[in-house]
Structure formats: C-alpha cells, structure tokens
Amino acid sequence: MAVEEKPASGVRTKTNVMRHLINFGVNPAALAYAMTTLGSAMINNIFSFYYVKLFLNKYKISEGAFHQSQVVYMVWNAINDPLFGYLQDNSKVPCCSQRRLSILYGAPLYSLAFLLAWFPWRSYTPGDWLSGLHLMVALCAFDGMLTFVLLAQCALFAEISSHHQSRLRLVKYSQVASLIGSSSVLFCGVLSKNMEDFVAFQAFTVVIAVLSCVCMLYTGLHSESRFDNKGSESDTPESVDQTSFSMLTTFTWQILTNSDFKRFVFMNFFQVFILAFFNNFTMIFAEHLIPPNVLPSLAKSVMYGAGFICPQLLVLSCEKLLRGIGYYRIILFTFYMEAGMAAIMLALGPQHYYILASFLTVNMVIIQAAFSLFGLPLADIIDTDLQKYKRSSPLSSMVFGTNALFTKPAQSLAPMIVLNILNQFGYEQLKDAGRDSNPSAFESLHSVMFYLVCLVPMCVAALQVLAWRPFSIRNSHTVDIKYIDG
16 A cells, blocks of 8 residues: 555645646746756856857867867767657657656756866867867767757647647746846856856856756656657557658658748758857957957956847747737848848947947847747647648657758857858967957958958848748737647
C-alpha cells in the first residue's frame, strides 16, 4: 500500500500547486512553458553577446582558427536540428518522444555546456591552437544541448493548444520570462564592467547557469503536451515504419514543398543573420564608434542591457495589435522600419554619437521583438501540415528542426563575414591599440564599421520584405480554432 501512495501523493501535490496558481490568476500551462524561456534567455543572451569578444580579444584566437570553428559549428548547427527533430517526433524512448522529459533531462547538460566557453583550458598565447579547439567544442556542445531542449519547447508551443488566443497567452508569458531572463546581460555587464573584471564575469556565469537549470527543470516537471498520451499508436506496424529513412525523406519533402514554409525560411534566414550580426558585434561597434567620453562604460552597459530587455516590453505592449491585425502585418512593418532607420542613419553620418547609440539599441530591440513572434507562423504552418496530410499528431519538432537546418548557418556566417571584412581594414592589429596610435588606420576601420551598421540592416530588410509579402497565412488571429484539441 505504501508503494502505491507515493505517486498518488505526487499527483496530489502537483494538483495543489496548479490550484494555487489558478487562484492567483496564473495559467499553469503557460507558466510551465515560460520557465524554459526564462532559463534559456538567461544563458543564451550572455553567450551570444560575449563569446565573440571573449575569444577575439581575451583568448586572442587567430582569424583562421575562428573561421574553422565557425565552419564546424555551422555544419553541426544545421544538421542537429532536423536530427533531433526527427528523433523527438518519432522516437519511442520517453526522454526523446515526450517534450517534458526532453527538457527535464536536457536542462542540466544545457546549463553545463553554457559554462564551457568562460573557463580557458590553459593560459592562451596569441594564435594558440587550443583556443580554436576550445571555441569549436564550446559552440558545438552549447548548440547541441540548446537545440535538444528548445526544440522540445518549440514543439510544446504548437501542441499545448491549437487556439490562437491560447498561443498568444504563451507568447505573453514567454515575453515576460524573456524580459526577466534578458536582464542577465545588463547585470553581467555592470558587475563585470563589461567583462573587464573576468573573475567576476566567471562567477556570474556560474550563478546564472544554476538558476537557468532550475527554471527549465520546472518545465520538465510540470508541462504537458496534448499528444503525450497518444503513445498507443506507436505499437502499430505503420508507426514502426515511421522510423525508417524513407519516412524521414517523405516527411521532410512534405514540409519542404509547403510554399509558406519556404517563404518563412528565406525570411527567417536573414532574421537570424541580422540578429547574430547585432548580438555579436554591437559591443565592438559601440566601443570603436562611440568615444568613452561620450558614453562611459556604465552607460554602455545599460545600452546593451536595453537591447535585450526592451524587445519583450515591445512585444507585450503589442498584444492588442497581435489580436487585432495579426503577426503578419506587424512583422512586415518591422522590416520597413529597419530599412527606413538605416537609411536615415546613413544620411546623418557617424558623428552623431547619441543618435548612433539609439540606432544600435532600437535596431536590436526591433529585430529581437520581431523574432520573438516567429513561433506563431511556424505553429500555423504545423497546423496546416497536420490538416493537409491528416496526421494523428503534428510533426512539430521536425518543422522547427527543418527550419533550423536552413536558418542556423546564418549564426556562423554573420560573424565570419563581418570579421573578415573588419580584418581587411586592420581590426586584428588595431583592436588593442590606442586611438592615437594610428589615426588614419582607425579612421578607415571606423568608416567601414559605420557602413556595416547602416547597409547590412538596410539590405537584409529589403530581402525580407520580398520574401514575407507573399506569405499566405495572414488571418489566423481571426480563426478561433483550426482543429479539435484532444
């Protein structure tokens, strides 16, 4: 009898927790979903913002080793998403097939992988081959665990509910969580003096890793998918064939032939590119283009933190717009706005330091805010695929994974291309030199940086408009339900 009482007690405790949350006006499913957003935002933003500067300026990695690491990362980054997506949608192993368990078991490894980059394997000399290997391992390990955990969360977004209003609630909770989690960049910058106090920086990353793990474990313990209990179908002969290579090919082809999916992927590739561009190089651009007597270190820390915190505030403030006009028009408007701001900045020139600082910050905010909405069109694409092929359960992880197959390489291409351009104008030699050491060389480098800051977002936004305008799923916000939950 005692053995039987334990699970009953666990269920009773979980039920009591849910009841208390409801009494406080909190939606338990949305909270459980958002806790992974909170945990991942804490570590993802710090990783993407600091790793390029760390390896270039502190570990002094060579350009060749940096490019080699990025190429390996680009290949691994592309293939692990469809691989994990296929495993999570078709595996019979619970830790892969159940979204909740994927997050539960993946969270500790995800947080540990985050810490790999911040602790050098020895005292590196300039161009040390080990720093290149360190970067390669850190990037691949972190992205592998990020993919495993966040693919499961992305699938939960489509599978918790098919109602548009319920999905908007998930977006709302997720943005609040991301708002809190993104503040890690601000606090990290202030406490470590933008990484100048490296010991403080390392200590902060350890604390953040522990907190992020705890947050994601909450999702692993409390989240549920509508399709978790449809495992009985996996015993049929038809489901056995689903793990074959031919079925993988068939599923992938069906996803790739969806015209809206292709338009979304093309647009999303450039969004990932421009997001990586600003995340990786905003700190470097600001330090070179904005003199310290204009914006001191503390002000720049606040500026960087705002670039990660304000996108969530923007999305939360647009909730009524999302309900009223839908994500399609809002995303399209952000592209026009990015191109317009870049054209104005280019016309004004680099000498307007405060306007340039505002431009960098606002660009980061708009790009990240638009990117936060991309789960909505992908969820609609999953719904369309489910209805079109009359599937018993959606290919949520496969759709997100196939999207990542084509878009994730942009995360590596952005730093590789930009660093190559900067080094053509002496960045590698000038990054540690004083401003007065070679004024003409600095002037040339700063001119190139300014043109990159203006022309890259302008060109990218123009391409995104061309790709996004024909997207046909525009009115899902007006449809209450597309298929029966259950």
